[in-house]
Amino acid sequence: MADLTGTPLVRERTGVRPTWRLLVRWESALVVLLLASVLYGVTSTPGFLSQNTVFFAGLNFGLIAIMALPEMFIILTGEIDLSVATMLGLASSAFGYMYEHHVEFFVAVLITLAVGALGGALNGFLVTYAGLPSIAVTIGTLTMFRGLAEVILGTNEVTNFAGPWTNIGTNPVPGTPLSYSTLIFLLLAALYGVVLHFTSTGRSIYAVGLQQEAAFFSGVRVKRLKFLLYVSSGVVCAFTGLLYTYQTNSARYDAGLGLELNVVAIVLFGGVSIFGGRGTLPGVLLSVFAVGIFDQVLTIKNVSAQEQSIVFGLLLLASVLLPNVARWTRALRDRRHRRLTSVIPG
Numbered sequence: 001m002a003d004l005t006g007t008p009l010v011r012e013r014t015g016v017r018p019t020w021r022l023l024v025r026w027e028s029a030l031v032v033l034l035l036a037s038v039l040y041g042v043t044s045t046p047g048f049l050s051q052n053t054v055f056f057a058g059l060n061f062g063l064i065a066i067m068a069l070p071e072m073f074i075i076l077t078g079e080i081d082l083s084v085a086t087m088l089g090l091a092s093s094a095f096g097y098m099y100e101h102h103v104e105f106f107v108a109v110l111i112t113l114a115v116g117a118l119g120g121a122l123n124g125f126l127v128t129y130a131g132l133p134s135i136a137v138t139i140g141t142l143t144m145f146r147g148l149a150e151v152i153l154g155t156n157e158v159t160n161f162a163g164p165w166t167n168i169g170t171n172p173v174p175g176t177p178l179s180y181s182t183l184i185f186l187l188l189a190a191l192y193g194v195v196l197h198f199t200s201t202g203r204s205i206y207a208v209g210l211q212q213e214a215a216f217f218s219g220v221r222v223k224r225l226k227f228l229l230y231v232s233s234g235v236v237c238a239f240t241g242l243l244y245t246y247q248t249n250s251a252r253y254d255a256g257l258g259l260e261l262n263v264v265a266i267v268l269f270g271g272v273s274i275f276g277g278r279g280t281l282p283g284v285l286l287s288v289f290a291v292g293i294f295d296q297v298l299t300i301k302n303v304s305a306q307e308q309s310i311v312f313g314l315l316l317l318a319s320v321l322l323p324n325v326a327r328w329t330r331a332l333r334d335r336r337h338r339r340l341t342s343v344i345p346g
Contacts, residue, residue, distance in 0.1 A: 026271040026322075030286035037294040045300050051177035053296060059169065059247070060299065061292035062181025063088070064259055066240050068266045069185075069192045070233035072284050075267055076196075077208045077226055078276030079127060079134035084237045085259035086145035087119050089252075091241025093149035096158035096251025105163060113238050119145060120234020124227035142260065149253035158251040169247035181243055185288075188236075193281040201225075209276025258309075265312050266291060268319035291315065 041048035067084045074081050091112050098108040119141065126137045168180040176183070196202035207215035208222050216222050245251045270287030272279030298308050 027283050027286055030290050034290035037297055041297045054177040055172045055179055057292050057296040058179035058182030062179055062185050063240050063244055064262050065185045065288045067237055067263045069188055070236045071263050072267045072272055073229050075272050076205050076276055081233050082138040082260050083142040083145055084263050085256040086142045087234055087237040088241040088244055088256035090145040090149045091116055091238035092245045092251045092255040093152045093253050095245055097152050100158050113235055116234040116238020117231055120231040124230030128223040128226045153253045165246045196281055206277055262312055265316040269315050274320055
């Protein structure tokens with residue numbers, strides 16, 4: 001559209017997204033953070049990109065990354081699970097108790113995963129079929145799971161685990177600089193990515209998060225979907241508890257204490273909307289790598305755990321605030337565009 005002199009008044013919409021919009025995508029900002037963290041690490045710490053750095057970064061952050069995958073699916077549906085880290089602790093305690101009482105290894109593993117499934121099913125039932133708010137339910141089960149873990153082990157600590165898995169916390173995967181938790185995360189991320197972006201289940205997850213009632217009337221079994229997502233979250237977090245136990249060579253009731261906020265922060269910082277329906281797996285992957293490397297930089301610089309908690313709190317605030325500011329800005333721009341086109345004759 002142009003005036004009598006041929007000067008454009010309003011840019012016509014085309015099928016090609018303007019370059020500046022690509023540059024301000026949330027994923028692009030995460031790439032910048034990742035590159036900045038790597039650059040700072042390289043320039044400030046000799047040998048930052050060594051195999052040891054990659055291994056310890058994955059070792060420190062791999063468990064959080066694994067739990068972030070089922071959390072992402074749940075948040076995409078508009079719900080939340082704050083009990084992920086306490087399920088890790090409950091699973092670790094249950095496995096430690098069975099190990100101490102000489103239960104056969106694979107039986108103990110199956111029972112531990114079943115504990116995770118039951119915990120997830122409890123969350124799923126209360127949220128979906130009882131209709132309770134997910135944040136209230138999972139705060140309640142967060143406390144309950146930790147209490148059960150303390151009942152199982154008390155203040156005792158089970159250590160000196162034997163068997164073929166005792167080296168997963170000290171040795172990388174043979175032939176690679178990756179920790180075992182990092183490798184498992186990458187494999188699970190590939191599986192979750194296929195489900196989310198290439199299957200009808202993934203489309204249903206987005207539909208439920210965008211408009212639950214519309215998804216229901218279009219044939220999505222909303223309650224069953226959410227229930228199964230909570231069950232899968234419980235199983236994955238219980239499996240993470242097994243990894244934690246062998247990675248630290250200990251089982252304690254307070255294993256994973258406080259990690260739930262880190263998990264939620266990673267998901268939201270990856271561009272997943274807290275209101276559901278928006279977000280991608282690549283965004284969460286970039287968030288994992290960017291924050292994981294940044295966390296490693298802070299660790300190398302001897303930043304205290306308390307100060308790192310402050311950083312994660314700021315990331316959590318930024319991940320909620322900035323996308324909403326961007327959404328408000330787009331809405332204002334669209335309204336301005338509509339007003340402009342309505343006053344200019346065609």
